[in-house]
Amino acid sequence: EAGVAQSPRYKIIEKRQSVAFWCNPISGHATLYWYQQILGQGPKLLIQFQNNGVVDDSQLPKDRFSAERLKGVDSTLKIQPAKLEDSAVYLCASSLVVGTGELFFGEGSRLTVL
């Protein structure tokens, strides 16, 4: 079974530039999550989708971050404009059944903002 796919794996940009990350969840998984993991810290939930609707985006910095999940499958996370403190790994995860606590994570996209 294919896992959660993310791209790009690495991205280096200058502050104030924009960047987009793509995620393809495991087939059939209705719930999709974006996490931000800063070096040395645990992942922090940015946004959660159930199919193509947003369930929780309380920790998403909406002035610069946006995310969408068209057709309830793939998702894109965008940062515009980027700040130095956005340097982190952006992890996408999906789950088959809400409420089980079992999330399947991708390998992440590492962003460096100079």
Add this chain to the structure above:
Amino acid sequence: LAKTTQPISMDSYEGQEVNITCSHNNIATNDYITWYQQFPSQGPRFIIQGYKTKVTNEVASLFIPADRKSSTLSLPRVSLSDTAVYYCLVGDSLSYNTDKLIFGTGTRLQVFP
């Protein structure tokens, strides 16, 4: 949401059993306890989940006392490949029908030969 406390780091040697304890004093009735493992440059991987007593799978065992204010992840006979960060999470799987799991800083386990 219940907060968890776990040791920042632990060292062990190959072949030993490792027990990582997590404290969650404010755990709620509906909360489950879930453990994840994370290797460098990879996303976290689900290890085990439990509600009470003991749960065992092919990877680990999870011990939860009656008061559920703590839990212990037990890794039998660790190998070098078990070197990773281990996260204990407590989440209310019934609240708002979500999996809002909060990751702490985790326990960095280093296994030596």
